[in-house]
Amino acid sequence: MTAILIRNGHLIDPAAGVDAPRDILLKDGRVAEIAGPGKIKTANGAEVLDAAGLTVAPGLIDIHVHLREPGQAYKETIATGTAAAAAGGFTAVAAMPNTAPVNDSPEITRWMLAPERGASVRVYPIAAATRGSKGEAINDFAALKSAGAVAVTDDGHPILKDTIMRETLAAAARVGLSVIQHAEDTRMTNGASMNAGPVAFKLGLRGMPPEAESSLVERDIRLVTELRDPRVHLHVAHTSTAAAVAAVRKARRNGLRVTCEVAPHHFLLTEEHVGQYSTNAKMNPPLRSAADRDAMIEGILDGIVDAIATDHAPHATHEKEVEFENAPNGITGLETALGLCLRWLHREWKLPLGRVLSLLSAQPAALLGLRGRGTLAVGGFADVVVFDPKAEWTYHAKETRSKAHNTPFDGWTMQGKVRWTISEGRIAYSAPASTTA
Amino acid sequence: MNATAVTPPVRRQLQTPQPPASPFPYNPGSLLSVQDLSLEAVSHLLARATALENQDPLTRDRILLKRRVALLFYESSTRTRTSFELAAKSLGADTTLVSSLSSSIEKGETLKDTGLTLRALGAEAIILRHNSSGAPWLLEEATRLPILNAGDGMHEHPTQALLDLRTMLAHLRPGIESVTADTLSGVDVMIVGDILHSRVARSNMLLLPRLGAHVILCGPTQLLPDSAADAGPGISVERDFETALRKSQVVMMLRIQAERLAGMQIDLAQYKDAYQLTGQRLSAQAPEALVMHPGPIIRGLELTAGVADGAQSAILEQVRHGVAIRMAVVERALTTTGKGGRA
Numbered sequence: 013m014t015a016i017l018i019r020n021g022h023l024i025d026p027a028a029g030v031d032a033p034r035d036i037l038l039k040d041g042r043v044a045e046i047a048g049p050g051k052i053k054t055a056n057g058a059e060v061l062d063a064a065g066l067t068v069a070p071g072l073i074d075i076h077v078h079l080r081e082p083g084q085a086y087k088e089t090i091a092t093g094t095a096a097a098a099a100g101g102f103t104a105v106a107a108m109p110n111t112a113p114v115n116d117s118p119e120i121t122r123w124m125l126a127p128e129r130g131a132s133v134r135v136y137p138i139a140a141a142t143r144g145s146k147g148e149a150i151n152d153f154a155a156l157k158s159a160g161a162v163a164v165t166d167d168g169h170p171i172l173k174d175t176i177m178r179e180t181l182a183a184a185a186r187v188g189l190s191v192i193q194h195a196e197d198t199r200m201t202n203g204a205s206m207n208a209g210p211v212a213f214k215l216g217l218r219g220m221p222p223e224a225e226s227s228l229v230e231r232d233i234r235l236v237t238e239l240r241d242p243r244v245h246l247h248v249a250h251t252s253t254a255a256a257v258a259a260v261r262k263a264r265r266n267g268l269r270v271t272c273e274v275a276p277h278h279f280l281l282t283e284e285h286v287g288q289y290s291t292n293a294k295m296n297p298p299l300r301s302a303a304d305r306d307a308m309i310e311g312i313l314d315g316i317v318d319a320i321a322t323d324h325a326p327h328a329t330h331e332k333e334v335e336f337e338n339a340p341n342g343i344t345g346l347e348t349a350l351g352l353c354l355r356w357l358h359r360e361w362k363l364p365l366g367r368v369l370s371l372l373s374a375q376p377a378a379l380l381g382l383r384g385r386g387t388l389a390v391g392g393f394a395d396v397v398v399f400d401p402k403a404e405w406t407y408h409a410k411e412t413r414s415k416a417h418n419t420p421f422d423g424w425t426m427q428g429k430v431r432w433t434i435s436e437g438r439i440a441y442s443a444p445a446s447t448t449a
Numbered sequence: 450m451n452a453t454a455v456t457p458p459v460r461r462q463l464q465t466p467q468p469p470a471s472p473f474p475y476n477p478g479s480l481l482s483v484q485d486l487s488l489e490a491v492s493h494l495l496a497r498a499t500a501l502e503n504q505d506p507l508t509r510d511r512i513l514l515k516r517r518v519a520l521l522f523y524e525s526s527t528r529t530r531t532s533f534e535l536a537a538k539s540l541g542a543d544t545t546l547v548s549s550l551s552s553s554i555e556k557g558e559t560l561k562d563t564g565l566t567l568r569a570l571g572a573e574a575i576i577l578r579h580n581s582s583g584a585p586w587l588l589e590e591a592t593r594l595p596i597l598n599a600g601d602g603m604h605e606h607p608t609q610a611l612l613d614l615r616t617m618l619a620h621l622r623p624g625i626e627s628v629t630a631d632t633l634s635g636v637d638v639m640i641v642g643d644i645l646h647s648r649v650a651r652s653n654m655l656l657l658p659r660l661g662a663h664v665i666l667c668g669p670t671q672l673l674p675d676s677a678a679d680a681g682p683g684i685s686v687e688r689d690f691e692t693a694l695r696k697s698q699v700v701m702m703l704r705i706q707a708e709r710l711a712g713m714q715i716d717l718a719q720y721k722d723a724y725q726l727t728g729q730r731l732s733a734q735a736p737e738a739l740v741m742h743p744g745p746i747i748r749g750l751e752l753t754a755g756v757a758d759g760a761q762s763a764i765l766e767q768v769r770h771g772v773a774i775r776m777a778v779v780e781r782a783l784t785t786t787g788k789g790g791r792a
Contacts, residue, residue, distance in 0.1 A: 203711050210679035216582035216604030216651060218711070284468045289583030302465075309463060333561050333591070335581035337602075360464055424466075 015039040016434060017054060021063025021398060025070055026370035027378075027387035036068060038394035041437035046390060059439075063398050066431055069369050070388050071103025071133070071395030072350060073376040076167075076192075076249055076273060076321035078342065079105070081129065082120060083112025088326035088415045091130035093346070096324070096414035098132045098433045098441035100347040103395035104377075104385055105133060105324075108167045109140040116140035116151050118159035125160050133435040134395070136162040136382065138192065141180045145169040150179055153187045162380045165192035167249060168296070170228060172197065178235045185243040190380060192247045193232055195256060196297065200224035205337045207298040211283040217337065220298055226255030233263045233270055247379060248272040250323050252297035254307030261316045271379050272311075273321040276345060276352045277420065279308040285420060291332040291339035292420045295325065312371065313363055319376040322349045326416030344419045348407055350399065351426025359427055365401065394437040403429035473586055478574065478595030478782040481585045483607045483656040488628055491656075495615060495626040497777035498770075501540070510541035516783050518542045519572035521563065521588075522599070523549040523579045528744050528768055529599050529608070533576050536775035542783070545572075560584060561591040568592050574782040577601070595782035603646050603709060608778055609743050610652035612770040614660070616763050617699055619770070620739050634661035639693045641724055642703035642751050644673040646710070649743040650703060651680070658683025667693040668724065671713060672705070690724050694734035701741045702726055702751045717750070726752040731761060739763050 016038040023034035023046070035052045037045040045052050054060065074097065080088040090107075097105050107124060109115035115124065121137045129135070139161035143149040146169070153164060164184050170193060171177040177193075184191045201220040206212050208219025229248055236246050251257055251272040263270040277295065282302045286293045293299055311317040325342025332339050353372065357363040377386025384392040409422040433441035474481055486494070501509060518537045522530055530546070537544045547567065549555065554563060560579070567575055574595040577585050582602030589596040600606040618625055621636060638657055644650045644666050654664045654677075664684045666677055678686045687693040694700065705715060726740065740752070740761045748754045757764060 210676045213645075213674060213676050214651070214680045216602050216648060280466050282468075287468055288471050288473050288586045305465065306463070309465075330559075333587070334559060335579070335587060336583045337581050356466070 015044070015058035016061060016394070016437065016439070017052060017058045018061045018063050018068055018396065018398060020049060021066050021068035023068045023388070024366050024369055025388050026366040027070070027374035028389060031366055034068070036388065036396065038396065038434065038437045041394050043388050043390050043392050043394050046388065061398065061432060063431070065400065066398050067365070067401045068396060068398050070373045070386055071397050071433065071435065072101045072372045073104045073382065073386055074102050074322050074324065074346060074349070075106040075319060075376045075380055076275070077105045077107055077324040077346065078110065078326065079107045079135070080326060081111060082123060087328055089129075090124060090135060091132070092413060092415045093324065093326065094132040094135060096344070096346040096412060098435065099413045099430065101350045101397035101399060101430045101433050102346060103133045103397065103433060103435045103440070104136060104382065105346070106136040106138050106162060106380060108138055109165065110145065110168045114140045114145045116143055116145065118155045121156060121159040121161050132440040133433070136160070136380070138163045138165055138167075140164065141166045141171060141184075141191065142176065147171050147173060147176055150176065150183055153183050153189055157187050157189055161189070162382065163190040163192050163247070165194065165249070167192065167194045170194050170196050170198060172199070174231070174235065177232060178239065181235055181244050181246065182239055182241065185239075185241050185245065188243070188381070190245040190247050192249050193228070194249045195225045195228040195232065196220070197224045197228045205294060205298075206286055207283045207300045209283065209301060211286065215286065215289065222253040222255060222300065222304060225253045225297055226259060229256045229259045233259055233268065236263070236268050236270060237266070242269065245269045245271070250275045250278065250297055250321065251311075251317070252278045252300050252308070253304050257307050257311040257316060264316065271318040272316070273319040273376070274308045274312060274317050275321060275323045276349055277343060279305060279312060280352060280356060281305070281420065289336040290420065291334070291336055292343055292418050294336060294339050294341055295323070295343055296341040309361060312357060313361065317371070318379055320349060320353060320371045321376065322346055326414050327418050329417055332418050342418070344412065344414050344416050346414065347412055348419065348421045348424070348426065350428055350430065351405070351407060352421065352424070354401060354428035355426055394434060396432070396434040397430060398432040399428050399430045401428050403427070405429050473589065475589055475593050476595045478785040479589055479597070480607050480778055480782070481589065481596060481598050482605050483610050483652045486607075488630065488659065491611070491614070492627045494611060494774065494777045494781065495618070495628065497780060498615060498773040499626060501776040501780065502773040506539065509539055512540045512780060513537070513783055514541035516542045516573055517571045518544050518574050518576065518779065518783075519567045520544060520546045520576045521567065521578070522546065523554070523584075524600070526578055526599070528771060529578065532768070532771040533597070533599060533775050533779070536772050537779045539772075539776055540780060542779065560588055564588045564592040564594070568594055574779070595785070597778060597782055600648050602648065604648050605652045606648040606743075607652050608771070608775055609649050610656045611778070612767055612774040613653055613701070613741060613743070614656065615770040615774055616741060616767045617739065619766075620763065621698065628660050630659065631661040633657060636662045636699065637665055637697045638662050638699040638701060639665040639667055639697040640701045640703065641667045641690065641693070641726070642672065643705045644668050644677055644703070646672070646706040647703050653701065654684050655681050665693045665697060669720065671715065691730065691734050694730060694738070697735060697738055699739045699741060700726065700735060703743070704745060704747050704751055721750065724751070726756050728753060728755045728759065731756055731759075741767055744768070
């Protein structure tokens with residue numbers, strides 16, 4: 013395998029406590045050496061990347077994406093989804109199991125990991141918690157884990173029955189897997205297509221009350237409390253309400269292993285962005301009130317939020333060009349996450365760059381126990397993102413590497429332009445020459 | 450659990466991204482929402498409604514002679530469909546009706562494709578009734594034709610609000626057609642019943658306060674969420690029917706929309722007890738008030754037959770005003786060129 017030497021860059025590796033000029037040598041898919049500028053002798057035949065003026069960081073990790081394979085390749089494939097991930101600076105993505113068929117078996121998990129899928133970056137399948145994600149019969153977690161699954165969830169089909177959720181938490185803990193819950197009490201959201209409140213009333217749309225999310229988070233936390241097993245890990249997906257963040261905060265104070273993620277759209281947008289029925293502002297959980305959005309920002313800034321995850325949910329254009337209530341939920345997010353986080357979390361709201369990067373790499377890696385990722389240690393995976401932290405640019409959905417164009421961030425100003433994304437020692441993305449300075 | 454107890458106060462006043470400005474309406478002839486109309490535009494429509502109503506039918510049908518107007522109806526309708534059709538034909542236009550049954554919509558054609566097909570067939574404007582809120586916006590974006598919203602889901606029914614306004618003005622402000630921000634100052638209009646599912650209620654509550662009226666919404670919590678009062682200025686919620694009745698010069702009764710209840714259970718006996726407009730209630734609380742109803746009425750449910758047919762009822766008058774208003778709206782659709790201006 014070829015070697016890559018990244019020279020003259022500024023390394024920010026929050027988990028290692030590094031924020032200094034460093035050169036890095038990558039060899040055979042691993043980090044071979046990290047040293048001060050000019051200290052690494054150019055290895056024979058190593059490709060040299062000049063990162064002068066650029067930030068070098070551990071590759072970003074998105075623990076919540078929908079890659080749509082198997083079964084919905086017209087929306088996205090593992091190849092196109094991971095190409096978009098690489099363009100966004102991500103070197104690992106965790107793929108949700110709501111595929112067709114549902115990823116509830118070691119066979120499908122292995123199929124997703126096969127080299128024939130053409131992934132540009134590392135894919136971590138998250139398996140279904142129950143057979144067909146129907147919330148009835150629990151899958152064989154040990155078998156799923158050995159096939160490569162890193163967590164279990166019935167994402168999109170929340171587990172409502174107390175008995176099944178309790179059993180899921182306990183069984184996953186026994187084999188060392190996290191349980192991810194899409195917290196939505198679907199008994200309260202029947203026929204609803206946006207957040208409940210004055211905006212939904214005005215638009216004549218049925219609303220999802222914030223309590224549909226927070227009550228299920230509270231129920232799940234109660235189950236974790238009752239299990240009294242320190243191995244139990246509950247992770248709340250795409251948290252969107254103030255009450256849910258408050259519940260997580262309280263659980264953590266009580267010493268429980270309860271974590272949560274927030275998607276960029278939930279810390280940036282509100283229900284007002286639905287505008288005149290923009291289906292690119294339709295997702296589940298929905299865009300919430302300004303108070304809920306502010307609570308997401310607050311939770312990120314004060315550290316209760318453990319990870320930024322995009323909930324990248326590609327859909328074909330024709331699927332979104334329908335009546336609002338008939339449109340599928342979800343927006344793409346892999347190419348816009350870093351640019352939005354740097355533009356808003358870092359520049360506007362003054363979250364230090366190291367903490368932004370930690371939310372996008374070290375913390376999600378720790379959360380799902382992804383060994384050798386999320387930090388750049390000698391011997392660890394050569395997953396690196398090199399970006400210009402100051403560069404401002406405009407995102408154009410039509411230029412996406414994803415198959416899908418369903419984003420509310422088309423035409424938005426981004427900060428921080430990815431120059432190279434290196435996945436396990438291979439250059440997975442290199443910015444087109446015209447866009448580099 | 451008490452969530453608020455563990456939520457720290459928000460420490461910062463942060464700059465956050467603002468929603469983009471609406472690109473709608475794309476076509477200046479469209480009428481998607483009452484909010485698209487300035488008071489000048491409302492005044493103009495009212496004046497044109499009267500002028501067209503009084504015009505000799507033999508010259509009136511020159512105005513849109515042989516122009517093509519499509520009526521695209523995804524829901525059943527008597528009043529709205531017939532009055533739009535009569536209005537367009539009175540102006541000389543050719544009309545065609547496409548309804549969700551007996552068309553390719555049944556075969557799975559999308560609204561976008563149906564709209565593009567109608568445009569290719571030569572439709573110059575589309576009058577749309579649809580069961581999904583927001584459908585007219587989708588159709589306008591896809592076709593860029595003038596779209597007239599003839600009722601979208603639970604959202605809006607702008608021509609109903611205009612004909613309701615014309616009915617109110619005829620009684621409360623006779624002779625006035627040029628409306629301003631205080632034309633209806635001091636007037637309380639109550640809307641009673643199934644507000645949650647009513648597009649008529651939304652269009653009226655967004656239009657009437659702009660003319661100075663105060664809108665009182667009245668109904669049980671199930672059918673009238675508290676947040677309805679936040680839909681705009683000049684709107685309040687009063688749960689007690691008789692209290693609201695005493696304050697109102699106009700009483701607009703609504704039907705319970707059984708087709709939109711989505712599993713909601715309403716105790717009809719209890720509902721009638723609390724909210725039915727009876728002759729006794731009307732004479733005791735609001736003997737001078739104008740009684741309105743967008744139809745269809747369900748006699749013996751939201752109002753008694755005696756009230757529907759009584760001297761205070763303007764229900765059939767509303768229907769008559771519908772034809773005049775829709776003539777003005779169809780004329781505007783096909784003769785407006787610049788934004789807000791007219792050819």
